[in-house]
Amino acid sequence: MNSSILRTMARLLASLLLMASLYLLWRGHNAPGGGFAGGIMAAAAFVLVAVAFEPMAGWRATRVSPLVLIPLGLAIALASAFAGAAAGDGFMAGQWISVDVGGEEVKLGTPLLFDVGVYLVVIGVALAVIIPLMGEEE
Amino acid sequence: MGLALALAGVFGTVPVAAALPGRWWRGAALALVPAGVFVYLLTLLERARDGDPLTWSIEWVPALGIALAFRADGLALLFGLLIAGIGALVLVYAEAYMAGKAGAGRLEATLLAFMGAMLGVVFADDVVTLFVAWELTSITSFLLISFEQEKLKARKAAVQALLVTGAGGLALLAGLVVLGQAAGTYRISEMQAEAVAASSLANGAMVLVLLGAFTKSAQVPFHFWLPGAMAAPTPVSAYLHSATMVKAGVYLLARLNPVLGDLDGWRPAVTAAGAATLAVGAFVALHEEDLKRILAYTTVGALGLLTMLIGLGSELALKAAMVFVVGHALYKGALFMTAGTIDHGTGTRMVGELGGLRRAMPWTFGAVAAGAVGLAGFGPVLSFIGKEAALEAGLEEAGAAGAWAVAALVVSGSLFTAAGVVLLRPFFGAERAPHAPHEGSAGLLAGPLVLGALSIGLALAPGVIEGRLIAPAAAAAAGEPVKVSLKLWHGFNAALGLSAASVAAGIGAGLGAPRLTRPTARLMGARWFPSGPKVYDWLYYGMQRAARFHTVWMQRGYLRGYIGAVLLTSVVLVAAALVRWGGSLEREWTEPAFYEAVAAATVIAGATAAIVHMSRLAAVTALGAVGFGVAIIYALFGGPDLALTQIVMETLSVMLFVLVFYRLPKLVERGPLPRRLRDGAIALTVGVTMSVLVLASLGHRDGEPISRYFGETAYVEAFGRNVVNVILVDFRALDTLGEIVVLGTAALGVYALLRVRRGQR
Numbered sequence: 001m002n003s004s005i006l007r008t009m010a011r012l013l014a015s016l017l018l019m020a021s022l023y024l025l026w027r028g029h030n031a032p033g034g035g036f037a038g039g040i041m042a043a044a045a046f047v048l049v050a051v052a053f054e055p056m057a058g059w060r061a062t063r064v065s066p067l068v069l070i071p072l073g074l075a076i077a078l079a080s081a082f083a084g085a086a087a088g089d090g091f092m093a094g095q096w097i098s099v100d101v102g103g104e105e106v107k108l109g110t111p112l113l114f115d116v117g118v119y120l121v122v123i124g125v126a127l128a129v130i131i132p133l134m135g136e137e138e
Numbered sequence: 139m140g141l142a143l144a145l146a147g148v149f150g151t152v153p154v155a156a157a158l159p160g161r162w163w164r165g166a167a168l169a170l171v172p173a174g175v176f177v178y179l180l181t182l183l184e185r186a187r188d189g190d191p192l193t194w195s196i197e198w199v200p201a202l203g204i205a206l207a208f209r210a211d212g213l214a215l216l217f218g219l220l221i222a223g224i225g226a227l228v229l230v231y232a233e234a235y236m237a238g239k240a241g242a243g244r245l246e247a248t249l250l251a252f253m254g255a256m257l258g259v260v261f262a263d264d265v266v267t268l269f270v271a272w273e274l275t276s277i278t279s280f281l282l283i284s285f286e287q288e289k290l291k292a293r294k295a296a297v298q299a300l301l302v303t304g305a306g307g308l309a310l311l312a313g314l315v316v317l318g319q320a321a322g323t324y325r326i327s328e329m330q331a332e333a334v335a336a337s338s339l340a341n342g343a344m345v346l347v348l349l350g351a352f353t354k355s356a357q358v359p360f361h362f363w364l365p366g367a368m369a370a371p372t373p374v375s376a377y378l379h380s381a382t383m384v385k386a387g388v389y390l391l392a393r394l395n396p397v398l399g400d401l402d403g404w405r406p407a408v409t410a411a412g413a414a415t416l417a418v419g420a421f422v423a424l425h426e427e428d429l430k431r432i433l434a435y436t437t438v439g440a441l442g443l444l445t446m447l448i449g450l451g452s453e454l455a456l457k458a459a460m461v462f463v464v465g466h467a468l469y470k471g472a473l474f475m476t477a478g479t480i481d482h483g484t485g486t487r488m489v490g491e492l493g494g495l496r497r498a499m500p501w502t503f504g505a506v507a508a509g510a511v512g513l514a515g516f517g518p519v520l521s522f523i524g525k526e527a528a529l530e531a532g533l534e535e536a537g538a539a540g541a542w543a544v545a546a547l548v549v550s551g552s553l554f555t556a557a558g559v560v561l562l563r564p565f566f567g568a569e570r571a572p573h574a575p576h577e578g579s580a581g582l583l584a585g586p587l588v589l590g591a592l593s594i595g596l597a598l599a600p601g602v603i604e605g606r607l608i609a610p611a612a613a614a615a616a617g618e619p620v621k622v623s624l625k626l627w628h629g630f631n632a633a634l635g636l637s638a639a640s641v642a643a644g645i646g647a648g649l650g651a652p653r654l655t656r657p658t659a660r661l662m663g664a665r666w667f668p669s670g671p672k673v674y675d676w677l678y679y680g681m682q683r684a685a686r687f688h689t690v691w692m693q694r695g696y697l698r699g700y701i702g703a704v705l706l707t708s709v710v711l712v713a714a715a716l717v718r719w720g721g722s723l724e725r726e727w728t729e730p731a732f733y734e735a736v737a738a739a740t741v742i743a744g745a746t747a748a749i750v751h752m753s754r755l756a757a758v759t760a761l762g763a764v765g766f767g768v769a770i771i772y773a774l775f776g777g778p779d780l781a782l783t784q785i786v787m788e789t790l791s792v793m794l795f796v797l798v799f800y801r802l803p804k805l806v807e808r809g810p811l812p813r814r815l816r817d818g819a820i821a822l823t824v825g826v827t828m829s830v831l832v833l834a835s836l837g838h839r840d841g842e843p844i845s846r847y848f849g850e851t852a853y854v855e856a857f858g859r860n861v862v863n864v865i866l867v868d869f870r871a872l873d874t875l876g877e878i879v880v881l882g883t884a885a886l887g888v889y890a891l892l893r894v895r896r897g898q899r
Binding site for chain 2: 024028029030031032033034035036037040041043044047067070071073074077078081092094096107109111112114115117118121122124125126128129130132133134
C-alpha cells in the first residue's frame with residue numbers, strides 16, 4: 001500500500017500498540033490481559049508496519065526473526081516450568097520473589113515469565129503465517 | 139548406585155564414540171568402558187549368589203508406583219556379563235571391520251547406545267523401566283540394521299524388524315501394565331505368583347507378555363525378521379542378532395517364569411513355540427548359502443531351544459537353559475565374527491563360491507572350527523554341556539512335552555551339526571574365492587579367538603562358572619535355590635547316545651547338503667508357500683492398501699467436507715447426550731437491556747450478511763462483525779478477558795482471511811441447489827443443537843461451580859487477581875504449554891508450505 005499518511009501514522013501507531021501490548025502482558029496476572037492477548041496485539045503492530053511499508057519491513061521490525069521467536073518463547077516457557085522443579089517444589093510450581101520498586105512492593109514470579117514465553121510464541125506464530133502470505137506477490 | 143553409574147557410563151560414551159577420530163585404537167579405547175562394566179559386574183556375583191543382590195532405585199512417577207529401579211541378581215548378571223563382555227570384543231572387531239570407512243564412529247556410538255539399553259533391560263526391576271529399555275533396544279536395532287541406509291534392502295529389513303518387534307513391544311507394554319495391576323506392584327522382585335494367579339487379569343497379561351517375548355526372540359511365526367536383519371554390518375549381527383538382543387525375549391521369559399510359570403497356559407505355549415522354532419530354524423538353516431543367513435537361522439533355532447527349556451521349567455531344564463545361553467553366545471558370536479572376516483578376506487559370504495581357505499586363513503579356520511563344534515554341541519565345548527543337560531531334562535520330563543522336546547533336540551542337533559559341516563566346507567578342497575584370500579587383521583581375529591577359546595576353556599573347567607554364575611541365574615529363573623554341578627564327561631548314558639547318533643546323522647546330512655535339500659528348497663520357494671516374509675509383505679501391503687482406501691474416502695480435500703464431518707459428529711454426540719438427559723428447557727424470560735439487544739442484533743445481522751453476500755471479502759468482514767458482537771456480549775456478561783482476546787483475535791483473523799481470499803478466484807456462483815440445501819440443513823442442525831445445549835446447561839447447574847474455587851485460591855496461591863490468567867499460566871499451565879507447542883509447530887509448517895509454493899514458481 002502506498003500511502004504516506006498511513007506510513008506516518010503506522011510508525012506512531014505501531015509503537016503505541018507495542019507499548020499497549022507490553023502493558024497488557026504485564027498486568028495480565030491481576031487484570032484483563034496476558035501473554036496471549038498482548039502477543040496478538042504486538043503482532044498486529046508488526047502487521048501494520050508490514051501493510052504500510054512492505055511485508056518484509058514487518059518481518060524485520062521484530063529484530064529477532066519470528067522463526068526464532070517461536071522456539072525462544074517455548075524455551076522461556078519451559079525454563080519457567082523447570083524453575084519449580086529446580087527449587088524442589090515440582091515441575092511448574094510457581095516461584096515468586098518480591099522486589100521493592102520505589103517503596104512499592106512488586107511480586108515477580110515464574111508465571112509471568114511463562115506468560116512472556118506465550119507472548120513471544122504468539123507474535124512469532126502470527127507473523128510466520130501472515131507475513132509470507134502478504135509477501136507472496138513479490 | 140554402581141549399576142546406575144555403569145549404565146550412565148555406557149550411555150555417556152556414546153557421544154565420545156561419535157567424536158573420536160577414526161584411528162585403529164578407537165575401538166579398543168571404547169571397549170575399555172564395557173570391559174570396566176564387565177569387571178564391575180564380576181564383583182557383584184558374590185552378593186547375588188548369597189541372595190543379597192545389589193539394588194538401586196529412585197522414584198520416577200511415585201503417584202503410580204513407578205520407579206527407575208535396578209537389581210543385579212544372578213539372572214541379570216549372567217546376561218549383563220555377556221552384554222558387557224561380548225560388547226567389548228565387538229567394539230574392537232567393529233573398528234577393524236570398518237577399517238577406517240566413513241560412519242565407523244556412528245556404528246560404534248549406536249552399538250554403545252544399544253549396549254546401555256540392553257543392560258537396562260536385564261537390570262531393570264521395574265516393569266516400566268524394563269519396557270523403556272526394551273523399546274530402546276528395538277530402536278537402536280533399527281538404526282543398526284539400516285546402517286547402510288542408502289541400500290533399499292537394509293531399509294526394508296530395518297522397518298520389518300522394527301514393525302515386528304515394535305508391535306510385540308506394544309503388546310508387552312499392555313502385558314506389563316496388566317501384570318502390574320494383577321500383582322499389585324510394578325516391582326518384578328516383589329511380584330507374587332499367588333497374587334497374580336488369583337487375579338482375573340492373569341491370563342491376559344500372560345498372552346500379551348508372551349507376544350512381546352516371542353517377537354523379540356524371533357519365535358515362529360515371528361522368526362523371519364531375524365534373517366532379514368542380516369542386512370546389518372556383521373559386528374551388529376554378531377552382537378545384537380545372536381548374542382544379546384534376541385535373547386531379551388528369552389531373558390524376559392526366564393525373569394517372569396517364577397511369576398507366570400504356574401498359570402495353565404504358560405508351559406504348553408512356551409514349550410510348543412520353542413520346539414517349533416527350534417525345528418524350523420535348524421531346518422531352514424540348511425537351505426541357505428550365505429554364511430550369515432545360515433548363522434541367522436541356527437540362531438533362530440537356538441532361541442527356540444532356550445524358549446523350550448524355559449517352557450519345560452524343571453530345575454534341570456532351567457539349568458540347561460542358563461548354560462546354553464552362555465555357550466551359544468560364545469560360539470555364535472565367534473562364528474558371526476568369522477563370517478565377517480571371511481567376507482573381508484575373500485570378497486564373498488557364499489559357501490558355494492569358497493574352498494580351500496584353511497591355508498590362507500589358518501586363524502579364522504581355528505575359530506570357525508571351534509564355533510562349528512559348538513554349533514554341533516558335541517565335543518569339549520560349553521554348548522555340549524548345555525545340550526546334554528537339555529536332553530536329560532527332556533528325558534526326565536514325563537508325558538508328551540518331554541517326548542516332543544527330546545525329538546526336537548535330537549532332530550535339531552543333527553541339523554545344527556549339518557550346518558556346522560556346511561560352515562567348515564569353505565576351508566577344504568581346492569582353493570576358490572572371488573579374490574585371493576588373505577587372513578584377517580588382529581582386530582578381526584581377537585574377538586572370535588577369545589570367544590572360541592572361552593567356549594572350550596569353560597567346558598574344560600566348568601567349575602569356574604557353575605556355582606558363581608549358573609546356579610544364581612537358574613535360581614532366579616526358577617524362583618527357588620538350584621544346585622548346579624557341571625561336568626564335561628557324564629559317562630555313557632542315554633543323552634550321550636542320542637547326541638552321538640544325531641551328530642553322526644548330521645555330519646552325513648551336512649556333507650550331502652545341497653543335494654539333499656533340493657526338494658524341500660523347491661517346496662519353500664513355491665509361490666504359494668506361506669513363508670514369513672511373504673505373509674509379512676501381504677500384511678504390509680494390505681495395510682497400505684487399506685490406508686489408501688481409507689484416506690481417499692475420508693480425506694477428500696474439501697474444507698467443507700471436513701467441517702461438515704466435524705460438526706455433524708459433535709452434533710450427534712451432543713444430541714444423544716441431550717436426549718438421554720431429557721430435562722426441561724423452560725427458562726425464565728428476562729427482558730433484555732437495550733445494549734444487550736443491540737449486541738444480539740449485530741451478531742444476527744452480521745451472520746445474515748455473511749450468507750447473503752456474493753463477495754468473499756464482504757462475507758468475511760460480516761463474520762468479523764459477528765465476532766465483535768460476541769465480544770461485546772462477553773464484556774457485558776463479565777468476561778473482559780474473553781472479550782479482549784476475542785477482539786484482537788477477530789482483527790487478526792479478518793486480516794488473515796483477507797490476505798488469503800485476495801488470492802482466490804472470484805466467487806461467481808454458489809454451487810448447485812442440493813448442496814446448498816444440504817449445507818443449510820447442517821448449519822441449522824448445529825445451530826439448534828448448540829442453542830438447546832446452552833439452554834439446557836444454563837438451568838441445570840449441579841454441584842459446586844469451579845469458579846468459586848478458582849476465585850478463592852487464585853490470589854492466595856498464585857498471587858494473581860485475574861482468575862483467567864492465573865488458570866492459563868499457573869493452575870493449568872501445562873495445557874498452555876502444550877497449546878503453544880502446537881501453535882508454534884503449526885506456524886512453522888505453514889511457513890514452510892508457503893515458502894515451498896513460492897520456491898516452485
